[in-house]
Amino acid sequence: MSTTTPPLVDYDDALARFDPVIGIEVHVELGTATKMFDGASTEFGAEPNTQxxxxxxxxxxxxPALNGKAVESAIKIGLALNCEIAELCRFARKNYFYPDVPKNFQTSQYDEPIAFDGWIDIELDDGEVVRVEIERAHMEEDAGKNTHVGGATGRIHGAEYSLVDYNRAGIPLVxxxxxxITGVGERAPEVARAYVQTLRDIFRALDVSEARMERGNVRADVNVSLRATPEAPLGTRTETKNVNSFRSVERAVRHEISRQAGVLDAxxxxxxxxxxxHEDTGVTTAGRVKSxxxxxxxxxxxxxxxVAPSRAWVEEIRATLPEMPVARRRRLQTEWGYADAEMRDVVNAGAIELIEATVAAGAAPAAARKWWMGELARTAKTEGVELADLPVTPEQIGQLQQLVDxxxxxxxxxxxxxxxxxxxEGSPEExxxxxxLEVVSDDGALVAAVDEALAAQPDVVEKIRGGNQGPIxxxxxxxxxxxxxQADAGRVREIVLERVQQG
Amino acid sequence: MSTISREEVARLAGLARIDLTESELTRLAGELDVIVDSVAKVSEIATDDVAATSHPLPLTNVFRADVPEEPLPVADALAGAPSAEGGRFAVPQILEED
Known part of the structure; x- marks a missing residue:
């Protein structure tokens, strides 16, 4: 058996000859105050093993003692994904040995997930809508966090030993x-990304998780397989684990399509x-063989x-579901009069809530967008922070715009x-x-300044009198x-013309 | 008629990280056989109208309020660890990442 790696096949070439099928598993950490089965805090960033x-x-x-809020959040997620909610379901032990699983089993759900048979419509960048069918959503617990010591990069290779922090162990996951997902062809990578993004938005809308990708609140495993034609049975799939950004989800699917096409071509x-x-190189490497x-x-x-959620409880929860993000985006885009591309940029920048609050604080939608997507977006980029983390509130931007207005x-x-x-330094007013910084609106002061400037440039006065307005x-x-x-340029222009005519 | 083979016991022992000798494998294959036979008798009685049971008490929906409780002090948490470093449990080199 050869051990050389077949070359990657050009993406378009691979798509011309193979039909890709993808499947995605998303883990979301619930934003409960305590863990799934005990009262330890879930707060992020604490010292190791203090929670x-x-x-x-x-x-x-x-x-274990089950966190009722976590169950409620799981039902919310199931309902938002148009799932059936189980009349009765159980937890199961998933037995395996790994240091970050202190019990030597993960408490999960197996054949009785709390939610199943759902679907969600996702919207691609060009507005095309793709329906993704949901097989199941089940409750489980997160594992601890390993740090590998002695390896050059903190990875497993070359590590001499590992250190384990169990603060994350037991945090509720769904x-x-x-x-x-079939029939999406060349758009498979984009569909995968849009799907994860849609779920992230839903988690936030439901307020069941902070859903911060960079903190690993949302993690995706992407399955990819190729087949010769859409009529052929599903091909053998690979599962790329822990892809933790939207862009990486898209890249990982794309890479696997090119890689598997190379394997099949060989x-x-x-x-x-x-x-x-591997985020840095944009490739996947073999892990464990499923055996x-x-x-x-x-x-x-x-x-x-x-867990046997009564139908009354399920309906009570359903009644609390907020407007779903896609519907909300459509409504706000219409209300704000943004073009598709403008709205997309706003969504991608995570600025919807900020603009909504800014508009509520009295700014016109166009002005609110200009601030958040212009000056503030540049500042956030320079500072390397999220827009929402800038030390300014939408209310302050609203006040600022009112000063402009x-x-x-x-x-x-x-x-x-x-x-x-x-x-x-305080509020805009302060x-x-x-x-x-207020505009000089006192004409007397402006007239004096204009006269001074005109006196300093007599040739300009002549030109303007001669009908040449260029030098103004x-x-x-x-x-x-x-x-x-601090002068209003338009008003200055008027005064210049007045003074020149009068002079 | 034996339904549990020595090979199956050996595989199970491997999955459970239990080191068994040859004679233990043979003995356990026989013992597990008896258990499986007994469970099979239960299956004969259990019909479609008997719900599967995973817990002896007829309870459902036992929930805890989402209220934080006092955690273990780190020193107590690490007290049983053969080795620790910087508040973390030190474990032997992990060979394979899941």
Missing amino acids: VTPVSLGLPGAL EIVTRP GRTVTQETRHW DAEDYRYFPEPDLVP AGRVNDKLARQVLSGVLAG VVTARG GAIIGAVMKATRG
Whole structure:
């Protein structure tokens, strides 16, 4: 058997000859205050092993107690994904040995997921809608976190030993599994990304998770297989684990399509295995071959009683579901009058809520978009933070825009006011007062400044009198300089013309 | 008639990380056979109108309120660890990542 890796096949070439089928498993960490089966806190970023109890650590005799809020969140997710909610379901033990699973089993659900048989419509960048069928959504618990010591990069290779922090062990997860997604062809990578993005938006809308990708709140495993034609049976799939950004989901699917096409072209067969995604190089590498290790010897968890959500409870929860993100986006786009491309940029920048609040604070939708997608987006990029994490509130942007609308500051001054707000100098009004940034609206002061500028450039006066308005800019520039940018350029222009005519 | 083979016991032992000798494999294959036969008798009685049971008490929906409780002090959490470093449990090199 050859061990060389067949070359990747060009993506378009691969798509011309193979039909890709994808499937996605998404894990979401629920935003409950405590873990799934014990009262340890779930707060992010605590010192190692400071958020553990005997249950989190799997100490002998420790017994799980199910978090009701987590069950409610799982039902919410199931309903938002148009699933049936089980009349009765159980937890099961998934047995395997790994240091981050302190009990030597993960408490999960096996053949009785809390939610099943759902679907969700996702919208691609060009507005095309694809329906993704959901096979199931089940409850389980997260594992601890391993740090590998001694390896050059903190990865397993070359590591001498590993350190384990169990703060994350037992944090409630819901795992959502799609049915095979077929018939999307070359758009498979985009569909995968849009699907994960849609789920992230739904988790946030439901308020069941902070759903922060960079913190690993949402993690995706992507399954890819190829077949010769859409009529052929499904090909052998690979599962690329823990792809943790939208862009990586898209890249990983694309890479697997090219890689598997190369394997098939070389006359070999795709190995059914888990694969690891490498963010830096954009490739996947072989992990564990699915074999005996897959034999998890599931059995019903004897320490927990079944969950049997009454239909009344399910309906009560359904009644609390908020407007779903896709519908909400459509409504807001219409209300705000944004073009498709503008709305897409706003969505991608995570600025919907910010703009909504800014509009509520009195700014016109166009102005709100201009601030958040312009000056503030640039600042966030420079600072390397999310828009929402900038030290300015939508209410302050609304106040700032009202100063502009009232003619009290011009665009240039408004940006200075904003930088003052961002620097923590207070509200826009306070910054205007403290820095003396208000537009000079006193004509007397402006006339004096204009006269001074005209006197300094007598040749310009002649030209303007002669009907050549070109040099007016030089006079306006001089006035703006003299007033430190605090004049209204339009008003200055009017005064210049008046003075020249009168002179 | 034996339904559990020695090979199956050996595989199960491997999955469960239990080191069994040849004679133990043979003995356990026989013992597990008896257990499986007994369970099979239950299957004969259990009909479609008998719900599967996973818990001896007829309870459902036993929930805990989502209220944080005092965690174990780190020193207690690590007390049973053969080795620890920086508040974390130190474990032998992990060979394969899942």
